[in-house]
Amino acid sequence: MITVLEANGLSKRYGHKWALSECTLAIPAGKVVGVVGPNGAGKTTLLHLAVGLLQPSAGSISVLGGRPGTTAGQLARVGFVAQDTPTYAGLSIAEHLRFGAWTNPSWDQKLAEDRIEGLGLDPGQKAGKLSGGQRAQLALTLAVAKRPELLVLDEPVASLDPLARREFLQGLMEVVVDHGASVVLSSHLVADLERVCDYLVVLVGSRLQVAGDIDELLSSHHRLTGPRRDRGSLPRDHQVIGESHTDRQSTLVVRAHDPVLDPLWSVEKLDLEDLVLAYMSRAVKVDRRPKLEVRS
Amino acid sequence: MIEFHLDARSGVAPYQQVVQQVRHALRLGLIEVGDQLPTVKEVVASLAINPNTVLKAYKELENLGLAAARPGIGTFVTKTLSDDSLAAHGPLRQDLQRWLSKARRAGLGEESIEALFRDVVRASSAQGVA
Numbered sequence: 001m002i003t004v005l006e007a008n009g010l011s012k013r014y015g016h017k018w019a020l021s022e023c024t025l026a027i028p029a030g031k032v033v034g035v036v037g038p039n040g041a042g043k044t045t046l047l048h049l050a051v052g053l054l055q056p057s058a059g060s061i062s063v064l065g066g067r068p069g070t071t072a073g074q075l076a077r078v079g080f081v082a083q084d085t086p087t088y089a090g091l092s093i094a095e096h097l098r099f100g101a102w103t104n105p106s107w108d109q110k111l112a113e114d115r116i117e118g119l120g121l122d123p124g125q126k127a128g129k130l131s132g133g134q135r136a137q138l139a140l141t142l143a144v145a146k147r148p149e150l151l152v153l154d155e156p157v158a159s160l161d162p163l164a165r166r167e168f169l170q171g172l173m174e175v176v177v178d179h180g181a182s183v184v185l186s187s188h189l190v191a192d193l194e195r196v197c198d199y200l201v202v203l204v205g206s207r208l209q210v211a212g213d214i215d216e217l218l219s220s221h222h223r224l225t226g227p228r229r230d231r232g233s234l235p236r237d238h239q240v241i242g243e244s245h246t247d248r249q250s251t252l253v254v255r256a257h258d259p260v261l262d263p264l265w266s267v268e269k270l271d272l273e274d275l276v277l278a279y280m281s282r283a284v285k286v287d288r289r290p291k292l293e294v295r296s
Numbered sequence: 297m298i299e300f301h302l303d304a305r306s307g308v309a310p311y312q313q314v315v316q317q318v319r320h321a322l323r324l325g326l327i328e329v330g331d332q333l334p335t336v337k338e339v340v341a342s343l344a345i346n347p348n349t350v351l352k353a354y355k356e357l358e359n360l361g362l363a364a365a366r367p368g369i370g371t372f373v374t375k376t377l378s379d380d381s382l383a384a385h386g387p388l389r390q391d392l393q394r395w396l397s398k399a400r401r402a403g404l405g406e407e408s409i410e411a412l413f414r415d416v417v418r419a420s421s422a423q424g425v426a
Binding site for chain 2: 032166169170173174176177178191194195196197198215218269271
């Protein structure tokens with residue numbers, strides 16, 4: 001398998017606080033990867049490690065087979081759009097493109113100009129005068145015109161209105177078709193990613209909760225409801241992600257590769273949002289457990 | 297050319313929605329043998345979905361024998377699902393519309409109409425009438 005991003009025990013600490021703890025994953029090439037999790041989960045830290053803006057405190061990360069940000073060649077292969085799609089307010093669009101051409105050896109000026117024209121933007125316009133959606137499109141253009149093999153975007157649509165959000169994701173998907181780049185993008189909203197991503201990484205509280213092909217994740221997770229039962233009564237290969245019980249009924253979210261055949265359970269599929277929520281609430285519970293024990 | 301749309305709340309996987317919409321259009325004679333389906337880029341650009349979703353849907357249509365890909369050109373319809381009954385669609389549609397206005401006059405809402413329709417279809421196919 002060709003991996004676009006591989007992490008082994010990857011950790012990053014700020015002072016005493018771990019922003020990312022022992023993250024191990026291998027993301028295959030050619031995917032559109034969604035990194036989801038609540039604010040402060042470690043998404044930005046992971047992306048900054050991937051583009052070489054941060055160095056690991058422990059563990060290792062390799063991107064497209066190289067160490068992030070170490071050589072000019074490596075920098076040229078990865079395009080990065082930082083959070084809130086920053087641009088230089090005082091520079092015009094044309095000046096942004098010239099700056100891009102000057103700083104990137106693999107710059108494709110025609111691609112950049114075509115994209116700006118296709119968006120109906122005036123190259124003479126100052127970036128400070130652009131709407132949020134247009135600024136995001138300019139930032140995407142700059143990242144795409146260097147012809148990267150991997151495009152990394154940190155919360156690119158968080159601050160956009162629904163229409164601009166849709167237009168941005170349309171543009172991004174066109175880039176994937178045209179240039180075959182792999183994409184890693186983060187969001188705290190699953191709904192934003194559901195249509196565009198085919199691989200999911202869930203981070204909560206600095207830890208990786210689950211990562212995998214979305215189709216595979218959806219087909220291997222089930223919601224079981226039935227008469228109240230102990231989780232110990234489940235087959236061994238069922239991994240319980242979440243459970244809730246009333247005095248009569250049990251509801252479980254399980255990961256199981258084989259179909260659940262026990263007739264006592266009624267089995268439902270989960271949608272992506274439910275799946276992510278199940279992992280998020282599990283992480284929160286695990287986090288709380290030791291504190292409660294200390295108090296008692 | 298047909299245009300796809302996605303219903304996020306339907307619970308049906310996006311690629312299956314694309315397949316269904318092609319089947320539906322074939323069934324109604326909206327597209328015919330030889331017609332080109334939208335290119336992956338066109339679908340992606342209008343729906344903002346992952347290209348692999350479209351590829352998967354088109355692959356499925358190929359497996360069903362309904363479409364074939366011509367490398368570098370596009371995907372084309374190779375089989376139709378409409379049959380001789382297509383000619384009868386017009387009059388049937390009119391009858392149905394008349395029935396619908398009658399149902400609305402009787403005070404049935406969209407949901408009641410759909411429920412009733414489905415129930416009758418189900419009941420009659422159970423009897424082996426349909």
